[in-house]
Amino acid sequence: MLKKETGMRTHCKLVLTLSLGLAATVAWAQNTPVGKWHTIDDETGEVKSLITITENGGVVAGRIEQLLRKGADPKALCAKCEGDRKDQPMVGLEIIRGAKQNRGEAVWEGGEILDPEKGKTYKLKLTPIEGGAKLQVRGYLGPFYRTQVWNRVQ
Template identity: 65%
Template sequence: MDFKPNRASAPDHKALAAIVLIVFGGAAHAQMTPVGTWRSIDDATKEPKAQVVITEANGVLTGRIEKVLKKDAQPGAVCDKCEGDRKDKPMEGLEIIRGAKKAEGKDVWEGGRVLDPEKGSDYRLRLTPIDGGQRLEVRGSIGPFGRTQTWTRVQ
C-alpha cells in the first residue's frame, strides 16, 4: 500500500515560517525600547552601579533608581549634590531620567534629561537600545560634549 500525504493536512511551510517570524520578530521588536529594568555600570570601576527602572506614560519616559548596587554605597544615601525638587532625596527611588520621547521613525528616545546624582549634574539625554534591546546606550551631553554609558537589561 502506497502512502501519500493528504495535501490538506500537510503543513504550509511558508505560513509556518511567517507565523514564527511574526511571533519572534514581534518579541524582539518589543524589546527595542528603553522601557524595563536596567543595570548601570560605573565608568571607572566597570562594576554595577545601580538598577534603574524606566517606564513610559503617554509617550514620555521616566527612569528611577530602584536599587543602588555600588559596593561602597551608604544605606539611606541622599542626593545632596542635586538641585531643585531632587535635592536631598533618597538615592533609591530618585528620578534620574525625565521627558525622553521616541524620535519619529527611529528606535531612539531623546529630548529628555538625565541626572548624574553623584555630581548633581543634569544632561541632555539620548537613549538607544542595541543588541536586540538587551543593552541600552545612554548618552548624556552638554553642548557638543558628552559621554555614553552602556546599560544591560535585567531579565
C-alpha cells in the same frame, strides 16, 4: 490517512506562524529603552545600580530601583541634587525625564538625565543597541558629552 496528515500540516503551519509572530513582537519590544537596566561604573566596570525605564504617553522616565555597588548605602540621599530631587532618597529617584522617541527612529531625545553623584543634569539621548540588549546613554552639556552603555536585565 491523508486528511489526518493535512490537518497536521495545517497545525504545524499555525504553530510556526504564531511562533514567528511572537519572536518578532519580542524583538520589536526590545528595541526600546523601556525595561530594567544595569548601569556600569566607568572606572571599575562593575554594576552600579538597577534602573527601571517606563513610558507614559510617549515620554520615558527612569528611576533608580536598587543600588548595587559594593558598600552602597541603600538609604543614601541625593545631597548634591537641586530642585525637587534635593535630599530625596537615591532609591526611587527619577534620573531620566522627558525623553521622546524621534519619529521613525530607535532614538529617544529631548529629555534630561541626572548624575546623582554630582547633582548635575544633562541633555539626554537614549539609543538601544545590539538588538536592544544594551542601551547607549549619552548626556550632553553644550558640545561636550559622555556616553555609557547599560545592560538590559532579563
